[in-house]
Amino acid sequence: MQWEVVIGLETHVQLQTKTKIFCGASTAFGAEPNTQADAVSIALPGVLPVLNREAVQCAIRFALAIDAEIGRRSVFARKNYFYPDLPKGYQISQYELPVVGKGKLTIQVGDAEKTINITRAHLEEDAGKSLHGDFHGMTGIDLNRAGTPLLEIVTEPDMRSAAEAVAYAKKLHELVMWVGICDGNMQEGSFRCDVNVSVRPKGSDKLGTRREIKNLNSFRFMQQAIEYETRWQIETLEDGGTIHQATVLFDPDTGETRAMRSKEEANDYRYFPDPDLLPLVISEADIEAVKARMPELPEDMKNRFEQEYGLPAYDATTITSSRGMADYFVAAVAEFGGEAKLVANWVMGSVAAKLNEEGKDIAASPVSPMQLAGLLKRIADNTISGKIAKDVFAAMWVGEGDADSIIEQKGLKQVSDSGAIEVIVDEVLAANAAMVAEYKAGKEKAFNGLVGQCMKASKGKANPAQVNEILKNKLAG
Amino acid sequence: MINASLKELAAALASKQISSVELTQLFLDRIVRLNPEINAYVTLDSDKSLAQAAAADALIAQGKAGPLTGIPVAQKDIFCAKGWRTTCGSKMLANFTAPYDAHIISQFDAAGAVNLGKTNMDEFAMGSSNETSFFGKVQNPWDRARVPGGSSGGSAAAVAARMAPAATGTDTGGSIRQPASLCGLSGLKPTYGVCSRYGMIAFASSLDQAGPMAKSAEDLALMMNVMAGFDSRDSTSLQREKEDYTRDLAKPLAGLRIGLPKEYFAEGLDAGVAKVVEEAIAQYRKLGAETVEISLPNTQLSIPVYYVLAPAEASSNLSRYDGVRYGHRAAEYTDLMDMYCKTRAEGFGAEVKRRIMVGTYVLSAGYYDAYYLKAQQLRRLIAQDFEQAFRQCDVIMGPAAPGTAFKAGEKTDDPVAMYLEDLYTIAVNLAGLPGMSVPAGFANGLPVGLQVIGNYFDEARMLNVGHAYQQVTDWHTRMPEGI
Known part of the structure; x- marks a missing residue:
């Protein structure tokens, strides 16, 4: 059977703001653990979020860059789950009403152009980091990154090969740097891709069950991961197996993907509008102000x-x-x-x-x-x-x-002294009588051979145009 | 001195009749004497309080005193106060010392007021009797066998027993007005967004609002002048011009239109309470007010709506108490999940757990639309009821609570009976309106509060309504015996 792979991407783009999305703590990378974790970042009792205007401007910039609808009224929602590096026990994100709606990005794969549809992009906060291994059987928590603004950009399942997915990711990567909303540093996690992969018999218009490859932070790994995952899914189906919806991780050492958690274990995130934040209303004037400063x-x-x-x-x-x-x-x-x-x-x-x-x-x-x-x-x-x-x-x-x-x-200066070039030409003509004869017999090619000899004799320094001209004159004469 | 109004205290301080240190010591002495039984305070720090008092005395000496400078105020233990243990009535935070000040606390600091101590409360403000506190129940000074109401029961008992001239409270579904009613005090829940929630430990964010509890409407107005105001750290704080809440106190009431919701005088209301409230309304007629019957047809929906929305928000707000960064953590655990489970099982009391479970349930996939979304829609209908009503009247009056203070333990095994305590107060929170309770008399020897509900931002008008009544009655000056 002929198979077709269907790919969609979710990309987390870290926005280049000076401070976090809901508080005044710095977003600079690489500081000592927890030195950029203020009361809001560590979710002390009683603290409240206040939206960073700069993060909203970044989202508008992106919307303008992909010709997307801008959500005039978007809503922040809480995504509830427990994890030690998620200080509030919920992530503030956007769910039903995102700040950026439908848009598109055109990619080039080989000679072909293809338009990838972007479903939406929404603002959210990053979590902190769990540091395993440094503490003798314990886990350390670094909340410097907690609250860093992210724009999560979601595509339609429009890509049909690893090459297309990588071309999209590269194009998006360039674009977010181009419009100045992200530093694009993939090693530091400023640009992270989750890739949804499914396969289906070619010609089918029904989507297969997808598995999501999480947190790819290089284009090379993305290519490898998608290729491996595609092969694995096809082989599984051809062997009579079924694909179960799952989240998988790519191991660069083995080049394989492996399931992290299945859908049955997946959280019910209990999204609901965050009562601590008012709906985000973006006016025409806000958009115009960003437009005026767009590159x-x-x-x-x-x-x-x-x-x-x-x-x-x-x-x-x-x-x-x-x-x-x-x-x-x-x-x-x-x-x-x-x-x-x-x-x-x-x-x-x-x-x-x-x-x-x-x-x-x-x-x-x-x-x-x-x-x-x-x-x-x-x-x-x-x-x-x-x-x-x-x-x-x-x-x-x-x-x-x-x-x-x-x-x-x-001493690479070109020789443009016609007297000097004439001397060289004369020498070459004298030394290559056979070629001269061929030329005169109508073999145009022999001319190029003579030019080459002249250039060689001048160690490449003779002006080729002058050589041409003088040679032509002499041969005609 | 213990019966004096805030204005009288300010005058006594200004005239050097008493110093702030002496005044603070006077109240601290009363606390030492009365608190072991009444249990209104959970944390005291006389060194800190007296240091603030000394600083206030210096300001007074320099002639830089404001209306509240040097006056001791009890703070509900829901407000983070730098260097003070801040527990929210929970074992979860029994070891938590706040490293920062809530907006309300810094406002009082800036006004030169003295933090007299942190008052007891229902755990995470969930309760109507102050019996869910990890730090034990609070006695009602009017009858020690009875509850003071909740969740601001400690603040209410502290002022009622004259262990503080005034206190702060918070009101999510009636937590200022119901204890004020049960303890014979004046208490005001302002319009949602008037007082910053920054540093006020969240129960249900879209409903929580701080407000003052004191003896009189005039005292409430002076407290409001300190507490109200825009704060950029709270996105739901309203950007409005600073107002003087005392400005309308002396206005005559002639022509005031009082709306009487028929649903508030129906089944479920104690006959004695009804009588007191009706007498109070008669008094208002004498003051020149007119009354008009109104209807708030969705009143009966307010309790079920509230008990979907408030637990939903609470279940999420309380997720941060996970044992990872601060607060209680189980001593022994095998892995992360075990740590979470044991920490939260040990750290939270039964009522908090009940609400976390209800809230988690109503937000779950498959139930969200039927519960949370439906409740949000009904919330709008409830708000529309009031919108309609305020076309016919200036203020709405009725009982603050369906009965007087009940016996400790009487309703602890029946959560629904406990929830009905807030029958007349909850809709006000759902609509975001201001509500006030003022002492209006006694039924069965226990205080009864009259609730005054105003339109958005009508606090000054409501305080005027309360003050005018207090000029011709003396219920607000009554004091329990044996204190």
Whole structure:
């Protein structure tokens, strides 16, 4: 039988606010345990929550970024369950009326575009952390994280492969950083994905029973986990078994998923509206105020790059796939002043390849946009050829200096003196009589061979355009 | 001095007739003498109280005294007070010292009042007789065999026995008005949102409201001037201009329209109480008020609605008492679940457990719509009853409680009979309205309270209504014998 996998994601995005969602304690990561746990964070008797305006603005920002409905009146609800790192015995979340309604995100998988529907996004508070193992058979509780604002973003079950799920997660990851609501740090848990996976016979429109893979904090693990889970579910069904709804964890060491708790053991969260908080009402003015401070969105920027810089659609999409790359490109273009397409080629080519190779973020690129522009200027003014430029770039990457000093030091300046080039051409023509004969017999290809010989003779420094021209004249003469 | 009004006490302090330290000591001495039996206070700290009194004396000497500076006030043990043990009447918090001040406590501090001690209460404010307290029952000073009412029973008994000039209470379903009625005091539950709930240990958040308990309406007004006001730390606190609750005290009552809900004078009301209330209303007619019969048709629904909503909120509010961070934790346990179970089984009393179970049940998947949601809908109907009624009248009057103080133990085995104690008070909380009880006489030798219900934010008007009555009657000055 042919199987189809159906995937939906729930992503917890930690919002970049200075203080927690319902109190004034700091949200900074990595402090000594419980030093950022005030009376509200530890849920002392009598304390009350007060909503952080900044967190709401982040939610509005996100809604605008995915063209979503904004809940003009949303309600905070209590999700009740007992756990030692959940100080109140309930999590304040949103249930029936979320702050962000239906929206969408378009992803690119290979050459295909696909729109993923976002069901909703709601504001909630994070729990603290249970520290097992450090205390000789006891569990330590760190409540620094308790009350950190989260936006939980839920998709429809629209994805049909691990690749699509990962493409969505990456796109979402870029977007939340792009609009400045999340630092995107997956190691610190700022962006965590729960993935719902089910399989069904291809062609069926009935959803299979899903299992939820919890807390994936890298795209690689997500890919592995979904692939493993999909295989496991298909094998289970093909062996005549049934899938039971469950929460599973991915073990990166074994590459396997294993059930954490079944649905029978699942909590009844007894959601009800939190009487300590009034409904959150968002006005047109609130939305306009956020809109006024929104950065240009990737889609708009892509369109602008096509028009303003004449970039092909593919280049514009690639350049705007991350805020960092777009910023880098814009800075380099501004400094360069020449053809933007050349900048795009270099950013998507050499720069991206090097970053990828070294696992670096573009913000940490050893070659700054200014430096890259410096190099491109030397190509544009024929000081060096594109080929030599690659060598100069490699030297710049390892910190040997800027383009001009490397060209100077290594004597890479292109030879544009027509007298000198004529000398080289004459020598090459004299030494390659056979090729000259072939050319004259009508073999155009032989011409390229002669150009190559000239370039070789000049150690790559001869201006290729001039070589072409002089060669043509001499052969015609 | 022990019978003096707050105004008289302020005058005595201002004229150096007595110092705050002396006044505080006077009440502390009475507490030492009377409290072992009456059990109105659960925590005393005379060093702290006297230090505050000394600081107040310094303010008075500098001429910086406000109306409550140097006056000792008893605080219900539901308010967190920094450095004070704060128990909420529960074993769960018997070892809990609050590291911060509730808004109400800091308001009294700022006014220069003296915290005289923390008063006994039903556990987590759940009860109408003060018998559910982990720290033992409280005696009604009018008849030691009887209950003072609840949940603010300690505060009521403290003022009634003149162990405090005034006290704070909280009222979720009648917890200020019913004990005020049973102990012959004046007590006011303000409009929901007028007094900040910050630092006030939550029972049912959408109903809980702090208020004053004192001898007279005038004293209540002075207390309200300290207690009321916006607090940004409570999202349900109302952002309103500060008001002077004494401003209308002396207004004449001519033309006042009093609504008399026929449902409040029906079956279930003690005949003696009915007579007292009717006499009080006759007195108001003499003062120039008119009466009009009104109907609050959903009154009978208020108890079932309340006993769905309040336990639902309570079951969630009390989840934080899990033994993990503070408060009671079982001494021995095998794992986390065992720790939770033993801690909560040991830490909570029977009534609290009953309400946690009811609340958990009504919020459960499959029952939520039939109970919680339905109760929320009925809550709106109950509020609409009052909306209708206030088109016909300025204030509503009736009994505060269906009877007078009952004997300790009389209703402890019958929770429903106990719940009926709040028959006339609960709807006011459900609607978020202000309600007040003022002493109106005696039935069977025991005090009877007249309840005055006002429209939203009409506290000043209600205090005026109470004060005018107290100018022509002396019920509020009566004192129990043997204290």
